Amino acid sequence: MSLSAHLPALQVVLPLIAAPLTVLLRRGQLPYLLALTASWLALAISLQLWVQVDQGGTISYAIGKWPPPWGIEYRVDRLTAFVLVLVSGMAALALPYSRDSIAHEILHEQHYLFYTMFVLCLTGLLGITITGDAFNVFVFLEISSLSTYVLIALGKHRRSLLAAYQYLILGTIGATFIVIGIGLLYLMTGTLNIADMGRRLADVQGTRPVLAALAFLTVGISLKLALFPLHQWLPNAYAYAPSVVAAFLAATATKVAVYVLLRFYFSVFGATQIFTELPMQEMMLLLALSGMFVASAIAIFQSDLKRLFAYSSVAQIGYIILGLSLGSATGLTATIVHLFNHGVTKGAIFLLLGLVTLSVGGTSLARVHGLGKRSPLLSLGLVICGLSLIGVPGTAGFISKWYLLLAALQTGHWWLVALIVMSSLLAVVYVWRFVEVSYFREPRKDLADPNPLPLGMVIPSALLVIATVYFGLDTSFTIGSAQQAAELLLEGVR
Amino acid sequence: MTFSGHFSYFITIFLMIAGLFIVIARGNLIKKLVGLGIFQTSVYLLYIAPAKLVGGTAPILSPDFSVYSNPLPHVLILTAIVVGVATLALGLALVVRIREAYGTIEEDEILSEDTQSDGKGPHP
Numbered sequence: 001m002s003l004s005a006h007l008p009a010l011q012v013v014l015p016l017i018a019a020p021l022t023v024l025l026r027r028g029q030l031p032y033l034l035a036l037t038a039s040w041l042a043l044a045i046s047l048q049l050w051v052q053v054d055q056g057g058t059i060s061y062a063i064g065k066w067p068p069p070w071g072i073e074y075r076v077d078r079l080t081a082f083v084l085v086l087v088s089g090m091a092a093l094a095l096p097y098s099r100d101s102i103a104h105e106i107l108h109e110q111h112y113l114f115y116t117m118f119v120l121c122l123t124g125l126l127g128i129t130i131t132g133d134a135f136n137v138f139v140f141l142e143i144s145s146l147s148t149y150v151l152i153a154l155g156k157h158r159r160s161l162l163a164a165y166q167y168l169i170l171g172t173i174g175a176t177f178i179v180i181g182i183g184l185l186y187l188m189t190g191t192l193n194i195a196d197m198g199r200r201l202a203d204v205q206g207t208r209p210v211l212a213a214l215a216f217l218t219v220g221i222s223l224k225l226a227l228f229p230l231h232q233w234l235p236n237a238y239a240y241a242p243s244v245v246a247a248f249l250a251a252t253a254t255k256v257a258v259y260v261l262l263r264f265y266f267s268v269f270g271a272t273q274i275f276t277e278l279p280m281q282e283m284m285l286l287l288a289l290s291g292m293f294v295a296s297a298i299a300i301f302q303s304d305l306k307r308l309f310a311y312s313s314v315a316q317i318g319y320i321i322l323g324l325s326l327g328s329a330t331g332l333t334a335t336i337v338h339l340f341n342h343g344v345t346k347g348a349i350f351l352l353l354g355l356v357t358l359s360v361g362g363t364s365l366a367r368v369h370g371l372g373k374r375s376p377l378l379s380l381g382l383v384i385c386g387l388s389l390i391g392v393p394g395t396a397g398f399i400s401k402w403y404l405l406l407a408a409l410q411t412g413h414w415w416l417v418a419l420i421v422m423s424s425l426l427a428v429v430y431v432w433r434f435v436e437v438s439y440f441r442e443p444r445k446d447l448a449d450p451n452p453l454p455l456g457m458v459i460p461s462a463l464l465v466i467a468t469v470y471f472g473l474d475t476s477f478t479i480g481s482a483q484q485a486a487e488l489l490l491e492g493v494r
Numbered sequence: 495m496t497f498s499g500h501f502s503y504f505i506t507i508f509l510m511i512a513g514l515f516i517v518i519a520r521g522n523l524i525k526k527l528v529g530l531g532i533f534q535t536s537v538y539l540l541y542i543a544p545a546k547l548v549g550g551t552a553p554i555l556s557p558d559f560s561v562y563s564n565p566l567p568h569v570l571i572l573t574a575i576v577v578g579v580a581t582l583a584l585g586l587a588l589v590v591r592i593r594e595a596y597g598t599i600e601e602d603e604i605l606s607e608d609t610q611s612d613g614k615g616p617h618p
Contacts, residue, residue: 135570135573138574138577139573139577142577142580142581146580146581146584149584149588150584153588153591158592158595158596159608161588161591161592161595162592162604162608164588165523165585165588165589165592168581168584168585168588169517169526169530169585172530172534172581172585173514173517173530173533176533176534176537179537179574180510180537180540183537183540183541183567186541186567187544192566
């Protein structure tokens with residue numbers, strides 16, 4: 001077998017091996033260089049996988065040559081490849097940023113541990129995405145979660161410890177709910193392979209353990225993806241984590257959880273008609289809408305930019321779930337494309353907020369007074385990303401909202417169009433709060449003259465801001481992938 | 495099925511709810527972790543109990559035995575136990591750090607300390 005046939009395994013194995021090596025090579029720049037190499041290789045592999053799937057269709061890789069459904073299967077389809085590109089791409093941009101960023105935020109002797117945890121987190125997220133085995137999902141979920149707790153606890157402020165602890169409690173409850181759900185499904189079907197489970201579940205549908213499994217999985221995964229009202233862990237975790245960690249998590253962790261939800265709903269429960277016999281769609285619609293409105297409203301009243309954009313994340317997850325709850329191909333396309341677009345936008349925002357912290361010493365609204373005069377480009381970048389959150393044409397956010405509106409119209413929910421526009425107005429309000437203090441207030445007098453910001457942090461942030469605009473203009477990659485992924489997911493339902 | 499046939503499930507569900515209740519109701523960070531441990535342990539039972547057959551033996555083929563236990567859930571739970579240990583260890587390590595930073599491990603006292611520190615000095 002040539003090397004290219006083993007890419008699905010290498011996607012996960014390379015960062016997994018890099019993690020312990022960074023501990024062994026603890027001195028100097030070696031851990032950084034190793035982590036950087038691992039993440040760039042992961043990006044190269046995921047792009048290569050995307051091309052392979054584009055040309056040859058779904059890839060099935062049997063770990064240890066044990067054929068599925070007995071052995072563990074790695075399965076790369078359109079959706080998998082798309083999410084892999086998002087996760088590894090964000091890691092490849094966050095790592096160069098991290099070197100200068102953590103120099104200001106994390107004790108020097110802990111730097112190598114930061115890289116270990118970061119690479120482990122990447123391993124977990126890639127593993128969740130690529131695996132075709134239900135129990136494997138749980139194992140990788142815990143690898144990524146445990147490393148995430150450590151990454152959050154590395155924050156400078158002591159509150160980061162409490163944020164990490166609270167996330168640990170809620171995250172573990174969520175993961176345990178997911179295991180209970182997987183266990184019940186295993187008891188009913190006798191298989192752990194996701195595709196095989198989907199086929200066998202049709203025979204036992206409607207039985208009580210299967211319904212209980214659906215409930216446990218829904219709650220567990222919703223905790224992980226911070227679906228309103230299970231989002232309590234998210235604002236503190238994002239606000240007190242080191243900047244680069246917040247950016248990486250905001251862009252990938254909740255998005256991968258959305259991917260898990262899609263996997264279980266469509267690939268496992270797809271054939272059991274849960275969407276026609278149970279009020280799942282109505283329930284998800286209600287949660288998505290309340291998330292969109294309540295979280296946006298809370299965001300307006302935040303006095304710290306990190307918390308403001310963290311609540312905005314909860315609201316944006318509402319949009320992602322809204323597309324899913326419509327149950328149409330267009331709605332699902334909107335979900336998948338917003339998963340990507342919001343990941344890019346929020347990643348850019350939190351990377352920029354890291355620069356803001358460096359420039360003015362904090363991210364509270366009182367500190368960023370006059371940022372537009374002090375650092376015009378930095379402020380402009382945040383405004384562009386803010387426009388993407390609102391959904392202004394020419395930004396990535398517009399594309400997702402456009403498909404969401406199309407889906408709402410196609411399914412005849414005209415009132416939903418009004419609600420989506422209204423919640424976007426709330427986004428206008430919270431983005432305006434930043435614009436107001438940044439452009440219409442005088443800079444604080446007590447701040448030293450602006451130092452030139454480190455290029456290692458500026459370039460990744462600028463690339464992501466450009467990506468936010470680029471994916472709003474050229475949608476061939478995002479919409480193309482999302483449409484095909486949505487069709488593939490809906491095949492399981494029919 | 496009789497009550498005795500479902501006995502292990504009753505125990506499992508009791509432990510599950512008891513653990514979850516402790517996590518929610520207790521303010522002491524260590525006690526919360528104890529509850530979390532009980533909650534996770536109940537899941538081990540949920541997996542293992544259905545895999546065990548009365549009179550079943552380890553799945554090594556032999557003419558002397560005809561009933562075997564399913565080994566897969568045992569292996570899965572071995573993994574889950576490792577995950578549980580890692581979670582508990584990390585949780586306890588965090589509690590140690592929280593105690594160093596705040597001087598207490600009671601949730602309400604920590605939160606009130608944070609609210610007080612909001613009032614004075616510039617917030618970072």
